[in-house]
Amino acid sequence: MKSVPRLVRRAANALRRRMVVDPRHPFSFVSKTTLREIDKTLGGYHKIQLLRIPLVRQMIARDRMKRLMSRKKLRRMSEITGGVAHNTVEYMLKAR
Amino acid sequence: MFDVVKGLERINKNAHKLDVLTIGPRSEIEIFAMMAAGFDLTRIKALDLFSYSPYVDLGDMHKTPYADNSFDVIFLGWVLSYSKDQSSVARELIRIARNRCVIVLAGDYSDDTRDHPTFRNETTHMQNCNQLLALFDGRVGKVYFRHDPELPAVAMVMVVFEIEKTGGA
Numbered sequence: 001m002k003s004v005p006r007l008v009r010r011a012a013n014a015l016r017r018r019m020v021v022d023p024r025h026p027f028s029f030v031s032k033t034t035l036r037e038i039d040k041t042l043g044g045y046h047k048i049q050l051l052r053i054p055l056v057r058q059m060i061a062r063d064r065m066k067r068l069m070s071r072k073k074l075r076r077m078s079e080i081t082g083g084v085a086h087n088t089v090e091y092m093l094k095a096r
Numbered sequence: 097m098f099d100v101v102k103g104l105e106r107i108n109k110n111a112h113k114l115d116v117l118t119i120g121p122r123s124e125i126e127i128f129a130m131m132a133a134g135f136d137l138t139r140i141k142a143l144d145l146f147s148y149s150p151y152v153d154l155g156d157m158h159k160t161p162y163a164d165n166s167f168d169v170i171f172l173g174w175v176l177s178y179s180k181d182q183s184s185v186a187r188e189l190i191r192i193a194r195n196r197c198v199i200v201l202a203g204d205y206s207d208d209t210r211d212h213p214t215f216r217n218e219t220t221h222m223q224n225c226n227q228l229l230a231l232f233d234g235r236v237g238k239v240y241f242r243h244d245p246e247l248p249a250v251a252m253v254m255v256v257f258e259i260e261k262t263g264g265a
Contacts, residue, residue, distance in 0.1 A: 051132040061124040068148045075154055076146040083158035083181040085218035089145050092122060 097173050097202050098133040100241050100256055107169065107198060108134070114168040117141045117192070119157050120175035127151050130171075141167070158184045162192045165261075173202045176228070180218040186231035195261035196237060201228050202254040205245040225255040235259050 021028050042050055050056045076089065101107050107114065111134035118126050121142045127149075130140050142152040143160055155161050157172070158181060170189055179185050189199060203222040222228065225242040237260035245251050 048131065051128045054129075057125050057128040057132070061128060064124060065148060068150070072148065074146055074148050077154050077156060080145060081156045081158040083179050083184050084145065084156060085178045085180050085220075086216040087214055088178045088219075091214060092146070 097171060097200055097254070098129050100254070101169060101171075101198060101200055102133045104198065104240055104256075112136045113139070115139050115141070115166060115194075116169040116171070117143065117162070117167045118171040118173070119143050119160075120145075120172065120178075121152065124149050124151060126171075126173070135169075158188055160188055160192055164191055165194045166192045167197055168194055169198045169200070171200045173200070174204065176201055177203050177206060177219050177222045178215070179220055182220050182231055190232065190235050190259060190261070193259040193261070195259070197259045197261075198240070198256060199232075199259060200254070200256050202252065204251040205247060205253055222253050224253060228253065228255050229257065232257075232259065235261065 023029075051060075080089070102111070114135065116130060116135050116139060118130065118140070119142075121127060121144060127137075127140060127142055131137055137151075140151070141162070142149075143155045143157065144152050145154070145156065147154065153161060157175065157179065170193060172185075172189075176182055176185060193199065205223055206219070206221045207223070208221075224244050225239075229236050229239065237258040239255065239257040241254065241256035243252055243254040245253055
């Protein structure tokens, strides 16, 4: 009696896998080992590669700005040549 | 902006040993993007009117603190229109650029309908690649990439070219 539900479960799982796995999705057949390896690589020596991802760049820049601004005042050009359009610095500071 | 430059083989192959400058990066995001493009952090300079970042030098694009012939690649993204004297910026870029330095100028198309009073009408409109290239008249070598606006949907103006410093003017 026990083997029947197991068979049913197996069949159901196989069916689910067939329905869920999209062979065109690049990550469909990636093993857990490979995923762990990628994770380890990006977290270690090759961490700098993460900067290729725009979201990562934004997040890192945000944290650094928060930290650096809390320790030091914003440095600002004291003397600007006549070539810079009026109000540019104030405009940029607001936009920051 | 950085991806286009990375597409140039002579830049791509040598990115780590080139001296690069970005003007007006505002935050560090642009500097990280340059690192992602293969440029070496120790060879990246950034210049802005204000900054919190240790990577950024304070300075004005009309009169930068850099020596003659300092850079192999210079980026000015969404910056040039804040100059009321673009010719003087061009002269300064020519001064600090090495021969065959790749210059990247990018920004959005603008005309008198934009919020000009904020800047007392002192900003300069950016409208097409020819206008930008004309600022460097006599010093423009190869033009690698040009993107003109297609209004109203596409506003970006972007030109990538090299500075010719041997002979000529």
